[in-house]
Amino acid sequence: MTEYILCFILFCIGLYAVVIKRHIIKIIIGIGIMEYAVNLLFILIGYKHGAGFPFIEENMKVMAGVSMVDPLPQAIVMISIIINLTVVAIMVALAVRIYEKYGTFDITKIKRLKG
Amino acid sequence: MGNDNRQVTEIRGMSLVVKTVARISVGMILMFGVFTAFYGHINTGGGFAGGVIIALAMILMLVSYGRDIFTNRFDEYKALSFLALGVLGFLVLMSLGLFVKDGYFCMNIFDKGKPFGLISSGVILPSNLIVLFAESAGLLTIFLGLVYFKVWKGK
Amino acid sequence: MIFIFVIIPILTAILLTLFNKLDRRWLGVVTSAALGVNLVAAFILISKLAGNGFQPVVYKLGGWTVPMGILLVADGLTAFMLVLINLISMICAVYSIKYMDKFLDEWKYFVLFLMLTASFNGAVLSGDIFNMFVFIEMGTISAAALIAFDTAPEELESAFRYMIFGSAAALFVMLGIALTYAYTSTLNMADVAVSIVLNKNVALISFITVLFIIGFFTKSAVVPFHFWLPDAHSSAPSPVSAMLSGILVKVLGLYALTRIIFNVLGADVSAVLMAFGVVSMIVGGLLAVYQKDIKRLLAYSTISQVGYILFAFGLNTQLGFFAGLFHMFNHAVAKSLMFLTSGAVMYATDERILDNFGGGLRKKMPLTSITSFIGSMSISGLPPLGGFWSKLLIVIAAVQSGKYGYALIAVVVSIITLSYFIKWHKEIFFGELPEKWSNIKESPLVMLLPMIILALLCAVSGFLLLPGISSNFLEPAAKVLSGGVEYGKTVLELAK
Numbered sequence: 207m208t209e210y211i212l213c214f215i216l217f218c219i220g221l222y223a224v225v226i227k228r229h230i231i232k233i234i235i236g237i238g239i240m241e242y243a244v245n246l247l248f249i250l251i252g253y254k255h256g257a258g259f260p261f262i263e264e265n266m267k268v269m270a271g272v273s274m275v276d277p278l279p280q281a282i283v284m285i286s287i288i289i290n291l292t293v294v295a296i297m298v299a300l301a302v303r304i305y306e307k308y309g310t311f312d313i314t315k316i317k318r319l320k321g
Numbered sequence: 322m323g324n325d326n327r328q329v330t331e332i333r334g335m336s337l338v339v340k341t342v343a344r345i346s347v348g349m350i351l352m353f354g355v356f357t358a359f360y361g362h363i364n365t366g367g368g369f370a371g372g373v374i375i376a377l378a379m380i381l382m383l384v385s386y387g388r389d390i391f392t393n394r395f396d397e398y399k400a401l402s403f404l405a406l407g408v409l410g411f412l413v414l415m416s417l418g419l420f421v422k423d424g425y426f427c428m429n430i431f432d433k434g435k436p437f438g439l440i441s442s443g444v445i446l447p448s449n450l451i452v453l454f455a456e457s458a459g460l461l462t463i464f465l466g467l468v469y470f471k472v473w474k475g476k
Numbered sequence: 477m478i479f480i481f482v483i484i485p486i487l488t489a490i491l492l493t494l495f496n497k498l499d500r501r502w503l504g505v506v507t508s509a510a511l512g513v514n515l516v517a518a519f520i521l522i523s524k525l526a527g528n529g530f531q532p533v534v535y536k537l538g539g540w541t542v543p544m545g546i547l548l549v550a551d552g553l554t555a556f557m558l559v560l561i562n563l564i565s566m567i568c569a570v571y572s573i574k575y576m577d578k579f580l581d582e583w584k585y586f587v588l589f590l591m592l593t594a595s596f597n598g599a600v601l602s603g604d605i606f607n608m609f610v611f612i613e614m615g616t617i618s619a620a621a622l623i624a625f626d627t628a629p630e631e632l633e634s635a636f637r638y639m640i641f642g643s644a645a646a647l648f649v650m651l652g653i654a655l656t657y658a659y660t661s662t663l664n665m666a667d668v669a670v671s672i673v674l675n676k677n678v679a680l681i682s683f684i685t686v687l688f689i690i691g692f693f694t695k696s697a698v699v700p701f702h703f704w705l706p707d708a709h710s711s712a713p714s715p716v717s718a719m720l721s722g723i724l725v726k727v728l729g730l731y732a733l734t735r736i737i738f739n740v741l742g743a744d745v746s747a748v749l750m751a752f753g754v755v756s757m758i759v760g761g762l763l764a765v766y767q768k769d770i771k772r773l774l775a776y777s778t779i780s781q782v783g784y785i786l787f788a789f790g791l792n793t794q795l796g797f798f799a800g801l802f803h804m805f806n807h808a809v810a811k812s813l814m815f816l817t818s819g820a821v822m823y824a825t826d827e828r829i830l831d832n833f834g835g836g837l838r839k840k841m842p843l844t845s846i847t848s849f850i851g852s853m854s855i856s857g858l859p860p861l862g863g864f865w866s867k868l869l870i871v872i873a874a875v876q877s878g879k880y881g882y883a884l885i886a887v888v889v890s891i892i893t894l895s896y897f898i899k900w901h902k903e904i905f906f907g908e909l910p911e912k913w914s915n916i917k918e919s920p921l922v923m924l925l926p927m928i929i930l931a932l933l934c935a936v937s938g939f940l941l942l943p944g945i946s947s948n949f950l951e952p953a954a955k956v957l958s959g960g961v962e963y964g965k966t967v968l969e970l971a972k
Contacts, residue, residue, distance in 0.1 A: 405493040
């Protein structure tokens with residue numbers, strides 16, 4: 207039970223970094239921390255005590271009731287990592303261009319649009 | 322005395338130690354990536370992970386030798402068209418199931434072979450290979466886009 | 477065969493990438509042709525569903541059935557959204573053939589536009605929660621790349637802010653998906669609906685509902701989470717603003733919210749939806765009166781109208797869902813028309829601050845001013861245009877459920893809407909023509925034709941309420957939403 211609560215605490219730490227910090231790169235790292243917390247929660251959900259990895263080896267007899275970890279969260283986490291990779295890539299590209307145009311990384315000074 | 326006519330060519334990239342080690346290890350990284358993709362139906366990994374490893378090998382060369390080894394041969398439009406060809410190949414592979422009678426979109430029409438062999442389990446092997454090609458092209462496009470930005474700014 | 481809605485735009489995008497050196501006009505024509513094929517397919521889908529009594533059409537990908545496979549489900553609500561998405565996408569694609577003259581690298585614009593449309597089509601067609609999430613993320617990334625298309629400093633800042641809000645919201649939704657999987661050990665929407673009916677743990681379902689509500693409220697710009705919308709919709713190129721404000725806010729935000737909360741989880745959140753809807757109406761309307769930029773005013777007006785739709789969905793009656801969906805249609809058509817006309821004005825005069833116009837443009841651009849007037853009066857609710865009927869239905873549904881105070885607020889906000897649109901028109905179109913605008917011309921024909929089509933749709937959309945048409949188009953969609961978790965049983969029967 208404590209693993210799941212620690213995952214939520216990690217998510218809240220990432221959310222704190224996104225909301226409070228002023229440097230653009232620290233905000234991007236905050237989004238990365240939130241993503242790690244969600245992927246970790248997904249993997250921990252599929253775990254069973256005393257179970258092995260979900261593979262059938264060459265000379266193993268497949269018996270009913272041999273315990274394996276759930277393989278579906280592993281596939282979902284792989285897709286989620288690829289999606290978040292693309293999100294971080296486009297945020298970094300935007301940050302590089304913003305630095306070229308504004309000259310600063312401080313998000314309180316990058317506020318030309320008002321109202 | 323005669324020094325003012327000499328041109329100093331700037332050496333880009335990192336130091337000689339890094340360049341030598343990168344040259345030795347890039348072949349092994351590429352082979353490991355292709356192995357991960359080929360054995361995706363038996364072992365862990367698959368197309369996605371293999372593609373990321375191959376793109377990492379190219380990024381290793383880019384970082385240790387400077388961007389000049391890429392700018393002459395490979396602009397980012399070529400990488401983008403490789404990505405488009407990869408996605409097109411994947412769509413064609415998935416549409417092969419429609420030509421069989423009573424077929425669905427992503428259906429398995431290849432022979433399933435004998436278990437634990439290399440050529441087995443139907444459509445998973447070709448799709449792993451095509452995803453390897455498309456994924457490495459995609460990640461390389463992203464990285465080249467970030468690196469080439471400085472080139473245009475300098476011109 | 478319903479996967480072609482997603483495959484045709486992606487295939488066209490791939491072909492445009494490979495042949496990107498073609499002449500500029502061919503790119504736009506090919507895009508519009510592909511989206512036209514999609515629109516025809518959407519109409520064929522509705523006729524096929526109508527002949528079948530609106531039973532959902534279920535397509536099993538790969539032939540694998542329910543607990544192991546991915547399903548594509550097309551029922552009444554999906555067909556309604558597909559017609560709306562493809563209609564507005566095709567019209568905006570035709571408009572951008574001429575509008576993107578002033579930009580560089582149009583092939584990148586058309587490729588991103590097609591990927592955006594493919595992601596919308598995929599999100600409404602999927603019968604699987606994680607599949608819908610993947611398409612939502614694809615739409616977010618394409619929209620952010622389109623917002624920053626011109627790489628002016630304000631556009632980059634707006635795109636960055638949109639990415640932060642969008643991806644934080646998506647991570648909240650992902651957390652909800654993880655907890656749903658832990659509870660029911662399946663990710664198929666119909667399967668989750670059936671399992672939750674069998675054993676209901678109220679505390680966990682409430683927590684999951686709160687997570688989904690935070691995520692999807694941010695994506696549809698409901699008031700405490702709306703800070704990305706005015707910047708994003710005013711910095712994008714005009715056809716992209718029309719797509720974002722007309723469709724993205726509704727498909728990725730409102731459609732996903734109602735599909736998950738009413739059809740899958742079956743939670744009772746009427747009070748929350750109504751309260752946030754009313755606050756959105758008031759805040760959006762009041763803030764729009766003070767704006768000086770023509771597109772920022774339209775963006776705040778979108779926040780206000782999304783409040784109307786959310787309030788109508790929160791009433792949780794059959795007439796409430798019907799009124800909400802009808803207002804979704806009217807607002808999508810009218811707001812796209814307003815963004816396209818403001819784009820035409822900016823194309824002709826290169827000016828976007830309201831105080832610098834001076835008025836009188838209707839002498840030089842008569843057709844543009846007539847269509848703009850029709851669009852804005854439709855949003856404000858002037859009879860007999862379409863917006864009047866949908867707002868009337870929302871007020872009647874509110875009175876029928878006994879919420880007299882909220883109905884009165886809806887009428888008052890409608891008067892505020894009328895006031896800022898009259899101000900918009902007075903500053904731009906009516907009055908005396910200043911010297912500096914004496915040699916502008918009317919918009920080109922390729923840009924005028926989409927605006928005229930949308931204006932005609934605004935004017936005749938009251939006819940959607942006729943019994944013959946509404947029982948094929950709007951009523952099945954409302955029936956799906958008010959049926960609640962019956963969706964699960966129906967789809968599982970058809971997927972055997």
